[in-house]
Amino acid sequence: MDVQHHTPWHEYFGFSLDHKVIGIQYLVTGFFFYLVGGTLAGMIRVELVTPLSDFMARDTYNQVLTLHGTIMIFLWIVPVVNGAFGNYLVPFYVGARDMAFPRLNAVAFWMLPPAGFLLLSSYFIGGAAQSGWTAYPPLSITTPAVGQMIWIMSVLLLGGSSIFGAVNFIATILKLRRPGLGLFQLPMFCWAMLGTSVLVVLATPVLAGALILLSMDIVAGTGFFNPALGGNAVVYQHLFWFYSHPAVYIMVLPAFGLVSEILPIHARKPLFGYRSMIYSILGIVFLGLIVWAHHMFTSGTPPWMRLFFTIATAIIAVPTGIKFFNWLATLWQGKLALNSALLFCCGFIFNFVFGGITGVALAQVPFDVHVHDTYFVVAHFHYIVFGGTVFVIFAAIYHWFPKMSGRLLNEHLGRLHCLLSFLGFNICFFPQHWLGLNGMPRRVAEYDPQFQLINQISSVGALLLAISTLPFLINVVWSAWKGAPAGDNPWRACTTEWLTSSPPPVENWLREAPLVTEPYDYGSVEDAMPVTTVRGRELWSAGR
Amino acid sequence: MPIPASVLTLAAGILLALVSLWVGQNINLMPVAAADDAATVDALFKVLLSIGVGLLLGITAMLVVALVHFRRRPGDHLDGPAVEGNLPLEIFWTAVPAIVILMLGVYSYDIYARMGGMADFNHHTSMPPPEVEQASLGNPADPETVIWGGIDRAEGMAFPVEVTAMQFAFIFHYPQQNFTTGELHLPLGQPVELQLKSNDVIHAFWVPEFRLKQDVIPGQPTVLSFTANRQGDYDIICAELCGPYHGGMRSKVVVEDSRSFEEWLIRNTPATVATAPDSSQTA
Incomplete structure (x- = not known):
């Protein structure tokens, strides 16, 4: 492939319609906000080094924790696992030259930076929102209105962006598949994105509705959620969690999909249990929509609801467990390349299993009544979204950076990054379980002095996490500039994004889109495949 | 003669069960209990802790064994076996967690019902004095x-x-x-x-x-x-x-x-x- 069609650098700063450019735009923008949100997390951990509220003002602390949660969810994890990797990979996997609606795709991305800077600006004009990322009324109605309204505007924009993206993914996966490519021949990431996008389309409008009603309570004096005017504050919680519990799966399912792509390649084995992986995704999507009230076991919900939501919540562990057993079986007897991508995936498996176990515990109402709204919950969801999804994001960056840039990342720095992240993460969040069990509530700037030592250990872990990003940043900047050339297919992979140059041309493939009906065609039994299947490895060797 | 893999697996399973039971029973992570139902919640927590420790240790052990034992040796460019699935195994690891989860659900429901969490609150609102009822007729x-x-x-x-x-x-x-x-x-x-x-x-x-x-x-x-x-x-x-x-x-x-x-x-x-x-x- 001699015709190298390079994307000019300024296209990455403009209204590009190329799904690969948009994917990288999402990734870089998201990572910028990750650094902002991480700095805010650092401020929280500094405040909690001492039991007194002595590092920042109390209302500033609440602004910081609100911004931290909102930024990490809506500007880092959701846009990166969906927007960045979804955009980059889905057209490749379905054999298309771009997304179904390229212009809508660009619009969805360009809603992100304004929304992010709008959110950050609120801190400088009268103070950011201070009612947490959950924005429960009546607190969100009684705290300063400007910050809260800007928060609502920003989240509405981000939710809109998310819906645009989801519509595009559904259309692309269902309608833009290359002729001859069946749904049950797609790489698992496409199924994950399909499931996620269905969740986004069904659940996000409910959040938008809740936030619009909330904004009317704030600026127009209505009383939807304001008990002083006869409103019902708990209804907001139902509407909020109807989106925000599926949001956990919106953050986690694409990560599951990415792991299913990365592990078989570096383990040199087919993905174990392809069909059961798909059914698990569908099961998680369905169950994910009917578990929201487990966030409200102490909110005065009726007893039947607690029973129903306990069982529904716990049952989600079954399809989730299937996925983890399948991944372990994929690794088992493989030829594991212990590179950064695979090690980050293994870190993800450990962390997510840990977070899943505490999740099943939290589903049990009598136990949840004790630890709800404590640091136990803080530890639990960081094990899911940080130890889970963020570890997968890093694994995916190590895996696809060669394709995106044409250069390999440095493996020594990568493994150092992985080790520091794993240690820092677990030192930071493991002790927080004990804090919650023993009486430290979440979202506090001051705490009982008996918890000081454990909080300090947790803060040391946070410091280590901050340090862990340095080798990564050095690695990315250095490798993009001077890294070893990756070649088309450094991992000897079978999926279609590797059957083209690195970086790929605008049209993705210079020739006809390759048809790969066996995306996990690894393994040493050469004749096991029926003759009619099209094998990525043959296309790859034919193209060379 | 090497020890058969099934014997090793059985021994590891027994050891894992014993360790997790011991942890659940002997590691106390909760503050002192000062109410009647606190002890039942703690008993539930001990069960959860045992199951959780067993599962986490088991999966971590498998992960570590895989990383060490199945790591790619230098110069080895072959693939692993082309195993795409195993239906009985998949049914096993779907059914066992489902049963455990449902039993846990029944157990915690029982505790919660005994604590009073499933109570009907109607008796609180019953029978306001007639004159009060009259006064609040509009509402x-x-x-x-x-x-x-x-x-x-x-x-x-x-x-x-x-x-x-x-x-x-x-x-x-x-x-x-x-x-x-x-x-x-x-x-x-x-x-x-x-x-x-x-x-x-x-x-x-x-x-x-x-x-x-x-x-x-x-x-x-x-x-x-x-x-x-x-x-x-x-x-x-x-x-x-x-x-x-x-x-x-x-x-x-x-x-x-x-x-x-x-x-x-x-x-x-x-x-x-x-x-x-x-x-x-x-x-």
Whole structure:
């Protein structure tokens, strides 16, 4: 492939319609906000080094924790696992030259930076929102209105962006598949994105509705959620969690999909249990929509609801467990390349299993009544979204950076990054379980002095996490500039994004889109495949 | 002769089960238990801890063994075996977790029902005096009198205390004695019923040693009934973000034997009401 069609650098700063450019735009923008949100997390951990509220003002602390949660969810994890990797990979996997609606795709991305800077600006004009990322009324109605309204505007924009993206993914996966490519021949990431996008389309409008009603309570004096005017504050919680519990799966399912792509390649084995992986995704999507009230076991919900939501919540562990057993079986007897991508995936498996176990515990109402709204919950969801999804994001960056840039990342720095992240993460969040069990509530700037030592250990872990990003940043900047050339297919992979140059041309493939009906065609039994299947490895060797 | 893999697996499984049972029974992560149902919650937690430790250790061990044993040796460019699935194995690891999860659900439902979490709150709203009913005809289901949720043993003889939460304090009113304090005193071994109301935003009443927490919601009264069974002072902690001083919103609950509790009640009861027991004493 001699015709190298390079994307000019300024296209990455403009209204590009190329799904690969948009994917990288999402990734870089998201990572910028990750650094902002991480700095805010650092401020929280500094405040909690001492039991007194002595590092920042109390209302500033609440602004910081609100911004931290909102930024990490809506500007880092959701846009990166969906927007960045979804955009980059889905057209490749379905054999298309771009997304179904390229212009809508660009619009969805360009809603992100304004929304992010709008959110950050609120801190400088009268103070950011201070009612947490959950924005429960009546607190969100009684705290300063400007910050809260800007928060609502920003989240509405981000939710809109998310819906645009989801519509595009559904259309692309269902309608833009290359002729001859069946749904049950797609790489698992496409199924994950399909499931996620269905969740986004069904659940996000409910959040938008809740936030619009909330904004009317704030600026127009209505009383939807304001008990002083006869409103019902708990209804907001139902509407909020109807989106925000599926949001956990919106953050986690694409990560599951990415792991299913990365592990078989570096383990040199087919993905174990392809069909059961798909059914698990569908099961998680369905169950994910009917578990929201487990966030409200102490909110005065009726007893039947607690029973129903306990069982529904716990049952989600079954399809989730299937996925983890399948991944372990994929690794088992493989030829594991212990590179950064695979090690980050293994870190993800450990962390997510840990977070899943505490999740099943939290589903049990009598136990949840004790630890709800404590640091136990803080530890639990960081094990899911940080130890889970963020570890997968890093694994995916190590895996696809060669394709995106044409250069390999440095493996020594990568493994150092992985080790520091794993240690820092677990030192930071493991002790927080004990804090919650023993009486430290979440979202506090001051705490009982008996918890000081454990909080300090947790803060040391946070410091280590901050340090862990340095080798990564050095690695990315250095490798993009001077890294070893990756070649088309450094991992000897079978999926279609590797059957083209690195970086790929605008049209993705210079020739006809390759048809790969066996995306996990690894393994040493050469004749096991029926003759009619099209094998990525043959296309790859034919193209060379 | 090498030991067969099945024997090794069995031995590892037994060892894993023993270790996780030991951890569940012997590692105490909870604060002291000071209410009747706290011990049952702790028993549930021990079961969860055992299962969790077993699962985590098992999966971590498999992960580590895979990383060490199946790592790619230098110069090895071959693939692993092309195993795409194993239906009996997949059915096994779907069914076993499903059964464990359902059993856990039944177990925790049973505990929660015994604690009073599944109580019907209707008895609280029943039978207002006829004249009151007349007066509130325009608003038959006044949200201020309906109990919206909570934990209620429905024993009817529980000692009532009205708890009001506001930014950033809890206030306790003893309706039978008609006085208000900033420190909750409770009788040892006697059922009590806290009736919780909020004046401004949502708070949560949490005493870690009782293993009990209930949101205090403006416009939606809730209840929390339990029996304290261990003397001592415990912290009451607000667990729902309620504003800048949320972290400082704490109070104290004193659990004392019935004699000290009665004395404390009498000491605090306003003079007009307190004359009755005083005069009987002097007579």
